Amino acid sequence: MAAAAGSTPQRMLKFVLRDGFDYCEELVRRVNEGIASGRRGVIVSDGEARAELRAMIARHARRSRKAA
Numbered sequence: 001m002a003a004a005a006g007s008t009p010q011r012m013l014k015f016v017l018r019d020g021f022d023y024c025e026e027l028v029r030r031v032n033e034g035i036a037s038g039r040r041g042v043i044v045s046d047g048e049a050r051a052e053l054r055a056m057i058a059r060h061a062r063r064s065r066k067a068a
Contacts, residue, residue, distance in 0.1 A: 020064070
């Protein structure tokens with residue numbers, strides 16, 4: 001995951017400990033998908049991006065509450 005994020009395992013660890021592995025993995029995957037889409041000229045609107053981010057945050061919050 002660190003390599004996919006363009007980072008090191010040491011730098012990623014604080015985010016994984018804070019946010020959880022699944023969340024960080026999904027975030028890295030989605031960011032990389034977005035970068036690839038942008039390079040292909042496929043762009044989503046601001047509203048679409050915000051809606052996807054809100055849904056992702058809500059899923060993370062539900063998982064965090066279940067784990068607590």
